[in-house]
Amino acid sequence: MKYSVLGKTGLNVSRVSFGGIPIQQLDQEDANSLIGRAIELGINFIDTARGYTVSESLIGEALAGKRSNVFLATKSMARDKEGMRKDVDISLNNLKTDYVDLYQLHNVPTLEDFEKVMAPGGALEALLECKEKGLIKHIGITSHSIEVIEKALEYDIFETIQYPYNAIETHAEEIFKKAYEKNIGIIVMKPFAGGAITNANGALKFILEKEYITCAIPGMCSMEQLEQNVKAADNPVLDESEREELLKEARELGNTFCRRCGYCQPCPVGINIPMMFMFEGYYTRYNLQQWAQERFNTLPVKASECVKCGLCETKCPYNLPIRDMLETVKDLFE
Template structure:
């Protein structure tokens, strides 16, 4: 579907979104090249691998942005994040059936696009499915260029083979980058570090260097099928920007009663990551994330050891990291058609 056609269909489909469209001005193009964005003294900024980009240490999770009943509430949250110096915006083609991207696109009007490092993800494993999803995402996000597009949910050992195969999604991603539709290429996954390592190995076989890799980094990961121990060092060595997620594991980790939100965020920020992506579905949760950055100081080895000792028993069998041990978070498993 062409972007202009999709924009028209999105506008028609969004009867409940019509109010959100009013008074928000026109869409704007993304900044070109490695860009300098407004920075807040209350926010920390880090290098995004070897890209030359600086991004906020905390990123706004895209899934939670599509959950509000009132579209205006979603838009206010996104704009508030950008106004407070959070530059990294996360999203995905399939989040809330595209609603997360639609609302983010509306929020990025009136000059807000220039404040954002915009990331979204594609589920498609084939060249054709990737291209179709990318055109839809460009339309929903109301931009001609997406800063970073990642292959979503690399959770199966065969996913790297499908993406790098002839006619696979990698062909589409590279072509889109050459055409100026996307700037950087990465991948995400939450199931097992071995799958991430295979993705990196297959990329090496094809002489391809990923700009970013997204993975769970939290106080329990260190004890069970650890991305932090097994994948992060490889990414750091290769100059790949590490994007941390699942700090709270959709609150399941917090339900273990072994860690408080701020210290959980501090632990993730302590790791050699470019950004910690976390859901912010209300002003209070956004305040919490910003406060975590404001109060963050490098942790001592004793502090880290104490925190991990608290979480060791709860983390032993992965029962609080459901994204590793169940299909609870596997959107592409529930919807195999997304893969193409």
């Protein structure tokens, strides 16, 4: 396994690390085996979240007697101080630890939400207090919005950013380089485009050959996935045939794959279009049907409320058939 320093945190983390979304599918015994094997193979950074149902608890139990071998990252979608403070306590209890190495503001979607978490009484205030008390060591932010990440880079408080990047979604390259220059750790989520890319080895090499990227956190729920993903770190450089094979698959997926760039927004009736397709991916490719359905149900405006105006399609830089794709989401969830 190869390692890289996670920006200003100083943590020397495995370049292929452990994403904690799909572990929700496992029972405790299988989770113990998977986490134990991951550590044996050199993975020392595990990312989870309050919103991943039982993920924190499974990981916490699996790390009994092994906590000192890993750096733990988790995150919360709380936007105010009180909610974030409660979530930190829950995370500490679930993870069975006295401290979390990296606590992140989770999925901050808009500049309005960003201003809310940064304001007095916002979620960041709680994280700063927890850091002073030693309950968390470092603070990061995750988002699917380039605008939010760009704004976050203006603040010295953030030591890491987490953003989707893969052979299909490459629009973060320049912001990653800017973060690297500021010594901010770069954590890549969705390295397989939410499970759409089947060439896992090539997909990880595509990411890891960029030295400015600190690590990728593919979600894993089987030994086969784990062993395959770890191999990519041994020689993280694509040869020409591997590159062409990967890009061929990316081109084929490009006709119907949402990059979550957000250019289609705002929708006249208020549909969060990128979020619709993200939940569809969790449902169809991550095998997290119940979790995806529950999260979809919380959305205030559903896919079925699309009025077929087509405005989104005129703004999509990838010419996606968004209206047809929303119809698929409606049939899946509603």
